[in-house]
């Protein structure tokens with residue numbers, strides 16, 4: 001993870017004034033669950049003062065201006081007029097796959113003509129079709145694509161992004177993908193969390209001996225990634241046609257042995273017995289479209305965040321995850337884009353919020369919490385990201401709307417007019 005605020009030279013304090021509606025999401029150290037998910041902590045007529053990349057004060061404008069004066073540095077303070085718009089924590093997009101070389105347009109057309117995701121995968125399309133181009137791409141070219149993705153994310157309000165490898169599927173190509181993420185992260189003022197997804201799918205050359213590929217992930221990829229400090233997490237696509245639960249356990253064991261956190265793609269197309277993975281305390285279980293009642297109840301008792309990815313349901317035209325049941329059971333629900341070339345080619349968190357509201361019946365307030373504070377917890381960054389409170393990183397998004405519900409209401413456009421990333425103001 002990179003913190004740009006620590007890397008740059010000192011900047012003057014930044015004052016965001018004339019905020020019509022401020023959503024602080026202040027309160028509590030834990031992810032939001034149940035009714036709490038809808039609590040945004042809304043303040044009208046507000047301001048936010050940022051200093052040294054952190055939030056110094058946030059609240060009613062009069063109080064914040066008083067604090068700014070006390071700093072005794074008025075002429076040096078950089079002021080930004082928010083023109084009565086809505087300011088909230090920048091989105092934390094906790095699940096993305098930005099390291100790829102080309103869109104998958106053939107798969108897209110085939111699916112429109114009736115082929116299923118599995119049928120496309122079985123005939124050499126799907127994840128495997130992205131592998132060849134990533135293996136042959138240069139690290140510099142991959143890094144450029146990742147940086148372009150981060151900038152797109154930023155343009156619609158994202159200030160922290162998780163980024164996975166997973167289209168290389170050799171030790172060298174996975175390391176190259178993670179180095180591309182690191183290079184792009186070094187050029188972007190936002191915050192990036194890297195994840196090794198060497199276990200995305202079994203590559204064709206291991207089709208007859210998947211256990212050997214799992215061994216390669218455990219004995220080569222994970223140790224190299226850990227020693228080069230290229231990732232914070234290890235992820236597994238635990239699914240029919242990808243990796244089994246026992247294989248996932250082996251990979252998680254290796255990750256733990258090397259001090260890396262774990263997360264997993266689970267229950268996207270078929271249910272899995274998630275209780276078997278509980279002992280690893282995964283940071284998140286992602287997708288959960290086919291979750292059993294038993295696992296749903298068990299998730300409500302865990303710290304593991306339930307990360308829902310409606311973009312993939314939309315793009316594949318299949319059922320959406322059971323958001324209402326998860327929220328009502330008390331699970332910690334997050335929302336992310338799942339940005340990837342095969343099943344969710346979008347970087348727009350506002351579009352994901354729209355889907356969460358219209359297709360999964362989350363309220364606008366619930367979807368905003370899920371996309372900010374709970375996304376931060378899914379990356380184990382709940383102490384520094386996801387809400388606007390003194391001492392946390394200055395990651396903010398400004399939208400040219402007077403009511404926060406408009407974020408979820410207008411779809412397909414972009415009302416984000418500026419972001420602050422680790423204290424750095426970037427206008428759209």
Ligand SMILES: [Zn+2]
Nearest residue numbers: 095097265338
């Ligand atoms: Zn994914």
